[in-house]
Structures are given as structure tokens and as C-alpha cells.
Amino acid sequence: MRVLCDAPGQTCNRLWTYLPSIAMCIAERKKMVIIFYDWTIEVFPHLLHAPFIYYPLWQPWFLRLPKGWGWYKHLTWKVTHNKTWDKIFKFLGFKKGWYTMDDTRYLVQTKKELQQIFRPREEIMNKASAMMTEIRKNADLVVGVHIRHGDYKTFYDGRYYYTLEEFHQMMLRIQAVYHDRRIAFFISSNEAFDVKIFEGCQCYRFGKEPSGDILDLYTLSLCDRMLGPWSTYSRWASFIGEVPLCFIEHKDQQFTDDSFSIVTDFYHFANGKSTEDFWKPI
DSSP: OEEEOOOOOSHHHHHHHHHHHHHHHHHHTOOEEESSOOGGGGGOHHHHTOTTEEOTTOOHHHHTSTTHHHHHHHHHHHHHTOHHHHHHHHHHTOBOGGGGTTOOTTTTTTHHHHHHHTOOOHHHHHHHHHHHHHHHTTOSEEEEEEEOOGGGGTGGGGTTOOOHHHHHHHHHHHHHHTTTSOEEEEEEESSOOOGGGSTTSOEEOSSSSOOOHHHHHHHHTTSSEEEESSOHHHHHHHHHHTOOEEEOOSTTOOOOGGGOBOEEETTEETTSOBGGGGTSOO
């Protein structure tokens, strides 16, 4: 049995930490335990109710208290970032999923099962599909654009932060690559703005305000191409939806169709390029 003891946190970080262990359990017909689940677990009914995965601390009533999630996150963070508890976990044979992500043995053979397990609630997929149907009425190719602001203004000294105008110019360059096709852009962002600012580009998003993280994530997974800064978020959408992704290397980046490639595991694109190349110091 595989037991994971990571702290809850950024949703896509957690999804990636679950992935190799779930693939292993499917392939080897084993069971696993996720002690400290992510708060979005209810969004993924096939994950929550998988017959081989157990959540011993799952108490939805507690998370629904006014400060339930805050208390849960605080307590589990303290436990999982404590040297004494680390020794206990190691003695018991528990694993931090973050350190298993280089285990790619079973990802290919279990991909269909993984896509089903990590499928969110139907109302979310229905909204994502409806958005994509609307976009495709006037487009031959849909490019998902992940605009990550907020914490990216300071994360790694702002290295992965790009202004809205810089994104606009990149979108215009992508349109030039596919000049013989009708291009539309689906915008996913944690910042409020009207897509009308991207003049000359046909853009869509779920309102002016940031939409639900999972709704945006799985709408991105239905696009034909994807553009965004280095992130586990767009990386997950590429992997689960098999959508060619291009990470932004710098604001003046030039694009070709070969710039886009599907993420095959946490560390690799299908074209052999490492997803971690963008993390290395300049």
C-alpha cells in the first residue's frame, strides 16, 4: 500500500503529486491512502470515491465550517513541515508525493483511467464544453492563454510575470503563425479584466472576474493549443487534455507550430524538451 502525506496547497501541485501513485496502484492493483487531501477533492468525484484510494481524515462537515479549511490547512501544514513528524512518516514508510513525480512507469498505460479519475463534476465539464462549443462556431483553432498574475508579480522575482499588453502582443504573433485559420483565444486568469483590451483578437472568458480555478483549468484542457508562463496549472491541462503547450520564455518570444508540445509527465514534453528548463536560473 502507498501512503501519501503531503500538505494540502495549490491544487495542481497536489494533482501532480497524486498522479504517479495512482497510476502505480492501477497498474499493480494496489491500494493507497491520501492522508492530507486537497480541499478541491469534492470537485473530483471519481478521485474521491475510487475504490482503491482511502482518505482516513476525510471530514467534509469540518471543511464546511466558517474557518474549517483555514484550520485544516494550518494544522496539516504544521504537521507536514515538522522534523519530528517527518521522521515518524519515514519510519512508517509514508511518502511525500512531490518526490515521486519522476516515476513515469505507468503513465502511458494508465492514461485513459487517469483521465477518468481526474475528471471533475459533470456540471463543470458541461460548462467547459458549452464554452468550447460557442467558441468553435467562429474559430478553426482555439488557443488557451493562461495569464497568471497575483503571486507571480513577486514569485521568483517576477520572472514569470507578463503584462496584459505583453500577452496581447504574443497572441498577435500566434495569430500570424496560423494566418490561414480563424483563431480564437480562451483566456484563463486570476486577474479581473475585460478581454476587449486584446484588440484584434477574438477572445473569450467566463466573465470579467476570475472564474473557478477548476472550470478554467478544464476549459484549457479542451483547447487546441495553449500558451502560458511556467506553471503546474497549464502543465496539468496539457497532460490531462493532451493539448500542445508552449511555455513563455520571454516577452519577445517568437512562435512556430513546433513551439507547442504535449506534456507527457511532470518533467517532459512529447518533443523531448524538459518542462524544468524554464526553472533554471538565468
